[in-house]
Amino acid sequence: MNFLEERILKDGQVKPGNVLKVDSFLNHQMDISLMEEIGREFKRRFGHKEITKVLTIEASGIGIACFVAKEFGVPMVFAKKSKSVNLEGEMLVAEVESFTHKNRNQVIVAKKFLSPEDKVLIIDDFLANGCALQGLISITESAGATVQGLGIAIEKGFQMGGGVLRNLGYHLESLAIVESMNDETGEILFREQK
Amino acid sequence: MNFLEERILKDGQVKPGNVLKVDSFLNHQMDISLMEEIGREFKRRFGHKEITKVLTIEASGIGIACFVAKEFGVPMVFAKKSKSVNLEGEMLVAEVESFTHKNRNQVIVAKKFLSPEDKVLIIDDFLANGCALQGLISITESAGATVQGLGIAIEKGFQMGGGVLRNLGYHLESLAIVESMNDETGEILFREQK
Numbered sequence: 001m002n003f004l005e006e007r008i009l010k011d012g013q014v015k016p017g018n019v020l021k022v023d024s025f026l027n028h029q030m031d032i033s034l035m036e037e038i039g040r041e042f043k044r045r046f047g048h049k050e051i052t053k054v055l056t057i058e059a060s061g062i063g064i065a066c067f068v069a070k071e072f073g074v075p076m077v078f079a080k081k082s083k084s085v086n087l088e089g090e091m092l093v094a095e096v097e098s099f100t101h102k103n104r105n106q107v108i109v110a111k112k113f114l115s116p117e118d119k120v121l122i123i124d125d126f127l128a129n130g131c132a133l134q135g136l137i138s139i140t141e142s143a144g145a146t147v148q149g150l151g152i153a154i155e156k157g158f159q160m161g162g163g164v165l166r167n168l169g170y171h172l173e174s175l176a177i178v179e180s181m182n183d184e185t186g187e188i189l190f191r192e193q194k
Numbered sequence: 195m196n197f198l199e200e201r202i203l204k205d206g207q208v209k210p211g212n213v214l215k216v217d218s219f220l221n222h223q224m225d226i227s228l229m230e231e232i233g234r235e236f237k238r239r240f241g242h243k244e245i246t247k248v249l250t251i252e253a254s255g256i257g258i259a260c261f262v263a264k265e266f267g268v269p270m271v272f273a274k275k276s277k278s279v280n281l282e283g284e285m286l287v288a289e290v291e292s293f294t295h296k297n298r299n300q301v302i303v304a305k306k307f308l309s310p311e312d313k314v315l316i317i318d319d320f321l322a323n324g325c326a327l328q329g330l331i332s333i334t335e336s337a338g339a340t341v342q343g344l345g346i347a348i349e350k351g352f353q354m355g356g357g358v359l360r361n362l363g364y365h366l367e368s369l370a371i372v373e374s375m376n377d378e379t380g381e382i383l384f385r386e387q388k
Contacts, residue, residue, distance in 0.1 A: 023304060024306075024307075028271065028272065028274070028303075028304060028307065029269050029270070029271045029304075029307045030260065030263070030269060030270045030271070030272070031269055032260060032263045032264045032267075032268075032269065032270060035260065036264070058252060058253035058254075059252035059253040059256060059272065059274070062253060062256040062257055062260075063256055063257075063260050063270070066224065066226060066229065066256075066257050066260050066261070067260070069224070069226045070226045070230070073226075074226075075223050075224060075225055075226065076223070076224045076226060076257070077222065077223045077224070078222065078224070078253065080222070080253070109222075110217065110222060110223075112218075113218070113222065113223045
């Protein structure tokens with residue numbers, strides 16, 4: 001069991017509706033030492049690849065992506081979910097559906113921040129149905145840039161997002177893959193990974 | 195002139211409507227080395243105070259707040275702008291108006307992450323009218339916690355937010371205070387600070 005799986009067992013909470021609450025260390029309150037360790041672990045897993053940019057989506061992906069970008073010594077870009085008055089110029093836009101919020105969002109990145117030369121590592125905190133990730137992939141490829149890998153903190157292995165992306169040939173690394181959860185017993189089972 | 199003022203002059207862009215675009219290094223694409231330098235600078239300015247928690251608001255404050263929290267060795271909490279299905283339990287809520295988006299948002303923090311013992315350093319990327327910051331202060335004080343300081347990357351000195359908070363006695367440190375901007379010439383003038 002790795003450091004993130006151990007932390008999930010220690011501080012994560014299983015709630016009805018297949019909700020895994022990790023808000024005390026990952027996506028509301030953030031344990032910065034853990035973020036740094038996640039950054040180092042993704043460097044270990046993707047360090048053999050050329051990476052020029054780390055891409056994530058607001059809001060809870062930003063913390064992890066900062067520390068991954070620090071490890072690789074490259075800029076981090078976070079996609080926005082709606083057009084702010086400060087976004088202008090040419091935009092890359094994808095439409096995604098949020099598993100958590102049960103609504104549709106636009107995923108937007110200013111075109112100038114992704115070029116055909118970019119080798120992109122996409123980072124997010126959660127992967128369930130994978131809609132946000134699909135939006136980030138779509139945006140990267142529409143810029144002519146290359147998706148070098150997908151790095152996820154926690155994947156819900158019982159939902160389809162991860163499987164689809166692996167079938168499509170993407171190099172997807174999830175630090176913890178939850179195979180099943182039980183909100184009555186609180187039990188969490190992880191997929192065994194090499 | 196400090197490192198952030200120099201960077202704003204180099205890469206910032208003045209747009210009509212008193213908009214200062216810093217999206218190439220601060221709030222869309224992030225220069226991680228700059229974020230680290232901002233973290234160290236806030237440690238220098240607030241390091242004489244006891245800090246147990248860094249508080250910010252999604253989304254663009256998160257990157258800076260991560261590196262400030264790292265310097266202080268404390269957790270970072272980011273307030274959310276709307277209630278997600280993953281937020282449950284007792285919530286601290288304040289209502290704020292966004293200068294950028296021209297709408298009203300709720301600022302929400304789970305009550306369990308701010309206790310009366312907490313000594314809080316509030317961090318954000320921008321301060322204009324200060325509504326977001328007022329929401330974060332209101333939430334901190336409603337938890338019975340102490341606001342030890344307010345750390346801002348860029349303050350628009352020609353708007354009222356900073357003046358109001360200094361009048362109220364808060365220890366506010368802004369790394370760059372824009373006194374005036376001209377979207378025709380691109381000129382940016384900073385307030386002289388000790």
